[in-house]
Amino acid sequence: MTMASIRKLEWKVGGQQGEGIDSTGEIMTKTLFRYGYYVTTYKQFMSRIKGGHTNYKLRATQEPTRHAGDDVDILIALDEETLTVNRSELVPGAIVIMEGKDVNITHVEDYILATFPLKAIATALGNPLAKNMVALGMTGALISLPVEEFYTFIEEQFAKKGKAVIDSNKAAVDKGYALVQEHLKDRVKTLEAVPRNPDRLYISGNEATAFGSFMAGCRFLSAYPITPASEIMEWMSAHLPAVGGTIMQVEDEIAGITFAIGASFAGARAMTSTSGPGLSLKTEAFGLAALSETPIVIVDSQRAGPSTGLPTKHEQSDLYHMLFGTHGEIPRIVLYPSSIEDAFYVAAEAFNLAEMYQCPVFVALDLALSMNRTTTPRIDATRVAINRGKIVTPEEAEKYGEFIFKRYRFTEDGISPRALPGNPYGVHTTSSNEHGEDGYITEDPEIRTKIMQKRLGKIKSARLSRPYYVVDGDAPVVLVGVGSVRGVIEEVKARLAEEGIHVGGLFIQQLHPLPVEEIQSYVTGKTVITVENNYYGQLLNWLKMHFPIHASSHSITQYDGNPFKIGRVYHEVKELLEHVRRTQKTHA
Amino acid sequence: MSVELKKPTLKDFKGDTSTWCPGCGHFSVMAGLQRALVNLGIHPHEVITVTGIGCSSKISEYTRTYGFHTIHGRALPVAQGAKMAAPEMHVIAAGGDGDGYGIGAGHFVHAVRRNIDLTYLVMDNSIYGLTKGQTSPRSQHDFVSKTTLKGNKEYPLDALSIALANGATFVAQAFSGDVKRMSELIEKAIQHKGFSLVNIFSPCVTYNKVNTYDYYRDHLVTIDEPLPTREEAIRVLKEHDGNVQGLLFVEERDDFQKQLGIDWKMRDVQNGPMDEAMIRALEKEFM
Numbered sequence: 001m002t003m004a005s006i007r008k009l010e011w012k013v014g015g016q017q018g019e020g021i022d023s024t025g026e027i028m029t030k031t032l033f034r035y036g037y038y039v040t041t042y043k044q045f046m047s048r049i050k051g052g053h054t055n056y057k058l059r060a061t062q063e064p065t066r067h068a069g070d071d072v073d074i075l076i077a078l079d080e081e082t083l084t085v086n087r088s089e090l091v092p093g094a095i096v097i098m099e100g101k102d103v104n105i106t107h108v109e110d111y112i113l114a115t116f117p118l119k120a121i122a123t124a125l126g127n128p129l130a131k132n133m134v135a136l137g138m139t140g141a142l143i144s145l146p147v148e149e150f151y152t153f154i155e156e157q158f159a160k161k162g163k164a165v166i167d168s169n170k171a172a173v174d175k176g177y178a179l180v181q182e183h184l185k186d187r188v189k190t191l192e193a194v195p196r197n198p199d200r201l202y203i204s205g206n207e208a209t210a211f212g213s214f215m216a217g218c219r220f221l222s223a224y225p226i227t228p229a230s231e232i233m234e235w236m237s238a239h240l241p242a243v244g245g246t247i248m249q250v251e252d253e254i255a256g257i258t259f260a261i262g263a264s265f266a267g268a269r270a271m272t273s274t275s276g277p278g279l280s281l282k283t284e285a286f287g288l289a290a291l292s293e294t295p296i297v298i299v300d301s302q303r304a305g306p307s308t309g310l311p312t313k314h315e316q317s318d319l320y321h322m323l324f325g326t327h328g329e330i331p332r333i334v335l336y337p338s339s340i341e342d343a344f345y346v347a348a349e350a351f352n353l354a355e356m357y358q359c360p361v362f363v364a365l366d367l368a369l370s371m372n373r374t375t376t377p378r379i380d381a382t383r384v385a386i387n388r389g390k391i392v393t394p395e396e397a398e399k400y401g402e403f404i405f406k407r408y409r410f411t412e413d414g415i416s417p418r419a420l421p422g423n424p425y426g427v428h429t430t431s432s433n434e435h436g437e438d439g440y441i442t443e444d445p446e447i448r449t450k451i452m453q454k455r456l457g458k459i460k461s462a463r464l465s466r467p468y469y470v471v472d473g474d475a476p477v478v479l480v481g482v483g484s485v486r487g488v489i490e491e492v493k494a495r496l497a498e499e500g501i502h503v504g505g506l507f508i509q510q511l512h513p514l515p516v517e518e519i520q521s522y523v524t525g526k527t528v529i530t531v532e533n534n535y536y537g538q539l540l541n542w543l544k545m546h547f548p549i550h551a552s553s554h555s556i557t558q559y560d561g562n563p564f565k566i567g568r569v570y571h572e573v574k575e576l577l578e579h580v581r582r583t584q585k586t587h588a
Numbered sequence: 589m590s591v592e593l594k595k596p597t598l599k600d601f602k603g604d605t606s607t608w609c610p611g612c613g614h615f616s617v618m619a620g621l622q623r624a625l626v627n628l629g630i631h632p633h634e635v636i637t638v639t640g641i642g643c644s645s646k647i648s649e650y651t652r653t654y655g656f657h658t659i660h661g662r663a664l665p666v667a668q669g670a671k672m673a674a675p676e677m678h679v680i681a682a683g684g685d686g687d688g689y690g691i692g693a694g695h696f697v698h699a700v701r702r703n704i705d706l707t708y709l710v711m712d713n714s715i716y717g718l719t720k721g722q723t724s725p726r727s728q729h730d731f732v733s734k735t736t737l738k739g740n741k742e743y744p745l746d747a748l749s750i751a752l753a754n755g756a757t758f759v760a761q762a763f764s765g766d767v768k769r770m771s772e773l774i775e776k777a778i779q780h781k782g783f784s785l786v787n788i789f790s791p792c793v794t795y796n797k798v799n800t801y802d803y804y805r806d807h808l809v810t811i812d813e814p815l816p817t818r819e820e821a822i823r824v825l826k827e828h829d830g831n832v833q834g835l836l837f838v839e840e841r842d843d844f845q846k847q848l849g850i851d852w853k854m855r856d857v858q859n860g861p862m863d864e865a866m867i868r869a870l871e872k873e874f875m
Contacts, residue, residue, distance in 0.1 A: 201874040215867060217857030220673055222665075239870070244853025248672065251698040255665040258658070262669025265656055266636065266677065268854035270669070288659045348862070378871060381864040388859055404603075404652065420855070421654035421670070421677050424593065424633045429603065429648055429655030432641075440604040440649055441657075 004189045007062055009037075009143060010071045013135070014055030014086060015078030017048060024076075024132040025056025027157065028139060029373065031149050032060040033202045036194040038375040040487070042068035042368065042563065047227070047311045053081050062194055064375065066339055066487030070565045074142060076135045078118070095187055097138055099131075105183055114184060121179075122172055127165075130172035137176020142184065143191040147177055201376045205340045205369035205484075208376070209299060210235035212347030213271055215379075217386050218297070219245030220270040222259035224252055224278060227311055228367045229301035232273040253281035257298065261288060264295050265430065267391075267420035269351050271297040276305040276318050283325045286360050290330030292430045293408070293416070293455065295354035295389070299347070299363045301370040304561045313561030314367035316483060317534035322362040323512055323542060329452075331459045333357065334512035336364040338469060338486040341376040343369065346509060348384040349464055355389035357462050358415060364511070366533065368484035368563045383465070390417045397425035404428055406437040408451060414458030459513055467510035473522040477577060478504035480523070481531045482511070482539060488564045489531055495570050501577065503529075508539075516546050527580055528553040531569055535559045552580045596631045598622055603652040613764030613790030613801075614644050617711050618651055620762070620771040620788075621680070625653075627775055630678055637680045638667035640687035643718045644711035644790065647682050661692030664699045664708065671706050673854045675845055678778060679706035685726040686716050689745050693725070696747070699783055700754045705843040707777045707784045710747070713792035714799045721795035731798060748825055751785050752818045752837055758784035759821065760835045763808055764791060765801045773835060782843040789833075807831040814838050 009032070013024050022043065033039045037060040046052040059069035072089040075082070077098040090096070092110040100115025107113075116138075122131040133154075140150060150173045158165045180188065203211070210232045213221075221236045223229070237247045245268070250256055256272040263270040274282065279300050289296040302318045304310035322334045333353050337346040347363055354361040397405060397419050405428040409416040416437075419426020429439040434451070436442045469486075471493070479489045486507045493505050506522050508514070528549045530540040537555030544553075556572045558564055601622040608614050625635065635653035639645035641660035648655030654677075658666045667681035688696055688710045699708065714726040715733070722735040726747070730739035751759050758780040762770035770788060777784035789804050811834030815821040821837040845852065 198875065201871060203874040207874065211870060214870075215862045219854035219857065220669070222669060241848070241850050244851050244856065246672065246848060246850055250665065251694055254662065255695055255698070258662045258665035259669035259672070261658075262638065262656070262666035262671075263673035263854065264669075265666070266670040266673035266855070268673035269857055270673070284659055285662070288662070292656065292658075379867050381862050381867050385861045386857060386859055388857065421636050421674055422633060424631070427632045427652055427654060429652075429657060431649065431655075431657040432659050433657060439655075441646075 003144065006143065006189050006191050009058070009060045009073055009191055010069045011058045011060070011074045011139060012055055012072045012086060012089070013076040013078070013132070014053060014082030016050070017045060017052050017054045018050035019078055020129070020132050021054050021056050021078070024136060025058060027150075027153055028136055029058045030202060031145070031153050032058070033200075033375060034196065035145065035149055036196040037061065038064045039202065040065050040068045040374045041372045043371055045312050053085055055082065055086065062192070065491070066374070066484070067491055067566060068372065070567050074139055076139065078132075095142060095184070097135055103183060112187060116179060121175060125168060125171050125175060127168035127172065130169050133169050133172035134176045134179070137173035138180050139176070140173070141177040141180035142188055144188060145191060147173060199378050201378055202373055203340060203376055204231070204371060204373045205337070205343045205365050206231040206301065206371065207235055208340050208343035209347040209363065209365060212344035213297070213351065214239055216269065216348035216351040216384065218269045218271050218351055219243065220260060220263040220268045221273065222248040222250050222263070222270070223256045223273045224250060226275045226278050228303055228370045229273045229275050229299065231371070232299060232301070253278040254285065257282040257285040257296070258288070261285060261294050261296055265292070265421070269355070271299065273299040273301065275301050275303045276321070277308065279318060279321055279325070286326040286332065287328055287330055288432045289360040290326070290332065290455070291432050291434070293358040294430070295358055296360050297350045297354050297363060298360060299365060301365040301367065303367050304559070310561040314563050315533050315559060315561065316366050316485070317538065317559065318364065319511065319534070319538040319542065322364055329456060331357070331359040331456050332512055333359060333361040333459060333462050333510070334364065335362065335464055335510055336482045336508070337369070338483060338507035338509050340369060340374050342466070342509065344379060345383055345466070346464065352384070352387045353462055353464070356387055356415070357459050358389065358418065359459060364483065366483045390415055392417045392419050392423070392426060394423050394425055397423050400425070404438045407439045408435060408437045410437060410450070410454060414454040462513060463515065464510045467508070467515040468519055469507040469509070470519070470522055471505040472502060473504050473506065475502050475504035477527040477529065477580065478506050478522055479529050479531060479573065480506045480508065480539065480543070482508055484563060485531050485533065488566055488569050491566045492570045492573055495566070496573065503573070511542065514542070514546050520547060523547045523549055525550055529573060529576060530555040531564065532556070533558055533563065552583065593631055595629060596626050598626055600632050601625060601652050603655070604649045606650045607646070608643060609794050611793040612643070613713060613792070614647065614711055616764035616767045616770065617644070617709065617788050617790050618647055620767050620774050621647070621709065622651060623771045624774040624778060628778060630778070635678045635680060636667070636670045636674070637682060638663050638670060639681070640683035640692060641718075642684040642687050642716070644682065644684040645687060653680075661687055661690070661695065663687065664692060664695040667706050668699060668702070668704045671704050672845065675705070675852050680709065681706055682709040682711065684717070685710055685712040685714060686724045689747050690725040693745070697750060697754055700751045700756045700785070703755070703757055703782045703841065703843050704845065705781050705783070707774070707786065709774065710785070710787045711790040712787050713790050713796055714744070715792050715796040717792045717795055728798060744830075746825065746830060748785070748787060748830065748836065749822045752822050756785055756837070757782040757839045757841050759837045760784070760786045761833050762786055762788045763804050763833050764788060765804060766833065769833065776835060780838065782841060804831070808833050810834050811836060
């Protein structure tokens with residue numbers, strides 16, 4: 001019998017929270033990442049510490065992807081609920097390894113259900129905690145992965161815990177391999193070996209955002225813990241002190257943004273990170289940053305709202321809030337990286353834009369983008385250079401010869417030179433009240449009008465170096481998405497292309513100011529299909545405010561707390577295309 | 589950068605023209621603050637003054653320093669953030685009792701226990717003045733205003749005891765009618781390493797007809813020496829219904845930033861390429 005060779009693996013482990021599902025998934029994923037595969041992941045979890053179903057999905061492929069996939073080839077079910085919840089994802093011929101009383105291999109419908117007393121087996125080996133390692137060993141055996149791949153990882157992972165722990169974990173993995181040989185030999189396949197490539201990273205959107213911010217010179221982050229944004233604060237907490245900065249976990253979300261505004265006023269590159277509920281609380285301070293023209297970067301890792309909503313679930317429903325939130329009218333820049341790779345660069349550039357345009361800059365993420373790790377290329381250090389904007393030195397400030405430095409000086413581009421505290425020639429007052437050039441409060445209608453025009457007009461030219469990505473932009477139908485949805489659209493587009501159907505793909509990374517001139521040829525008069533995780537079709541409506549798009553335009557929406565499945569979007573796009581075709585025929 | 593500077597004078601601190609009512613207690617607070625800075629030889633460019641919203645918060649416009657007139661109740665978080673970024677600056681936070689003990693009360697408690705080195709001046713007139721005379725968190729019981737027509741049924745917030753109970757390292761109270769003493773207290777507060785609170789009775793001559801200059805002259809008891817313990821300070825406050833002036837309590841303790849022990853370099857980020865060697869080093873975490 002020849003072993004079937006496979007080119008990809010979709011694998012899932014599930015059980016109760018607190019059973020080590022996350023770390024089991026991480027070990028499997030990182031092992032295949034190092035084996036040379038591209039990996040994408042998705043973690044599903046609940047808003048509680050222990051108990052409740054949780055799972056970790058891995059998709060390992062030979063080509064890069066940005067979606068964790070719809071299917072499951074191998075499911076590790078540490079309880080029966082895992083099978084019930086994830087049954088619909090099993091492909092024909094899938095193997096389910098489930099915790100059970102006895103060893104029992106049965107065919108159920110079109111999959112194999114293999115129960116093993118995993119906990120008892122691990123206990124017999126002297127380490128009940130290693131039951132997940134037995135399951136990992138079984139996975140390795142089922143795809144003919146050399147067992148040494150796990151050993152390396154185990155040695156690294158448990159280095160601090162000593163030889164006994166390392167040995168017991170290795171033994172558990174070995175046992176998994178042996179069990180497959182004994183009971184599931186005829187199900188063994190071979191995951192093709194691919195060249196290892198050390199020039200890749202395995203990183204999450206939150207990590208990439210923090211890393212990018214750090215490299216851009218962000219030295220102060222103040223925030224309040226909130227899912228799914230906390231990892232940004234945690235990463236920065238570990239790294240900032242070494243470069244003379246710090247994070248501050250402050251008393252509330254309002255302090256999160258206002259501490260950062262204070263630090264920025266004093267001259268540091270500063271940020272706050274949060275999710276929807278926190279963004280709501282910070283909203284008044286958007287205006288403070290905007291009116292005082294103080295740079296600030298606000299990361300919103302979106303989750304399902306409103307109110308507490310589904311606090312551990314995915315959504316893209318804060319677009320309106322970032323685009324319109326706060327009273328009055330303010331200059332703002334709203335960015336949304338369309339991949340984990342881009343999160344690094346977008347975050348880094350956000351600090352440049354904030355200082356160059358002296359206004360709040362939002363970096364939108366979503367839970368799928370934030371919390372899941374994937375393979376990305378290594379960082380291109382040349383893509384972003386630090387630009388601190390118009391900060392005047394004492395020598396420059398002295399030339400103005402002003403007792404009160406005109407912080408809000410009228411200039412051609414609407415951006416005024418900024419003197420930082422400590423500069424002997426730049427003393428001035430900054431105010432959240434309307435003010436004149438000197439920063440002093442005024443209610444003069446003429447000055448008000450002029451300074452509003454300066455402030456709101458200054459951001460027009462603000463551009464991210466890659467404000468959007470477009471593929472096949474000349475197609476009459478274009479799929480548009482932001483953030484993690486890019487992954488779905490790319491796969492749907494590829495599937496359609498295989499059938500000879502060509503649609504465009506547009507992934508917008510700068511939502512405000514929208515690069516209208518640059519993207520108009522891709523959307524004006526076209527059938528625009530946005531794919532977005534919200535109810536209202538916020539992205540489509542935002543585009544409608546800027547472009548005369550075709551009446552057949554539509555948004556495919558989903559707001560159940562989960563990211564899109566590729567298959568679902570594929571079918572809906574096909575139906576829409578069919579509908580458009582029929583309508584056009586009728587008109588013709 | 590080293591710049592030769594003359595000794596600061598009161599003239600250096602002159603900011604925008606005030607819009608306070610004639611006789612307002614805040615004039616004295618401003619005079620007290622400016623005199624304290626001059627006495628300490630501190631220049632305007634070495635000071636950040638962060639204020640909230642209200643009549644008193646306009647002090648950041650009227651006193652020439654690096655001023656930041658923020659939003660209601662948020663002077664303290666903005667001020668603390670500024671100090672974190674620029675520890676070499678003297679940071680003054682200022683505002684009224686509504687700003688600090690009402691809408692900003694949450695920040696106040698945490699600023700106290702955090703003990704970042706800054707001075708917080710609360711200009712306490714026990715009324716909302718800028719919104720034209722509503723009851724404040726410091727208004728007395730049964731105080732009558734447009735929003736408490738039958739008298740205030742809440743009791744005034746005892747901000748000083750809150751501060752003392754939560755580990756404040758410098759707690760003082762002053763009075764606009766005694767500028768000399770007030771200025772000395774502000775001087776001490778600025779010199780104190782850590783969070784220093786100076787609550788200043790600063791009468792609103794337009795809207796508060798109860799807590800007037802005469803009221804304080806009649807009621808205030810002067811404390812000449814700080815009390816030995818927090819408990820004692822709280823007891824004395826209770827004994828005199830809060831009507832004391834002077835330095836109530838002081839304690840030397842490492843401030844927040846000193847405890848962190850970081851070599852502060854937040855403001856040093858320069859234009860230019862990102863540090864590639866650092867990128868390569870950090871990438872190892874993700875491989």
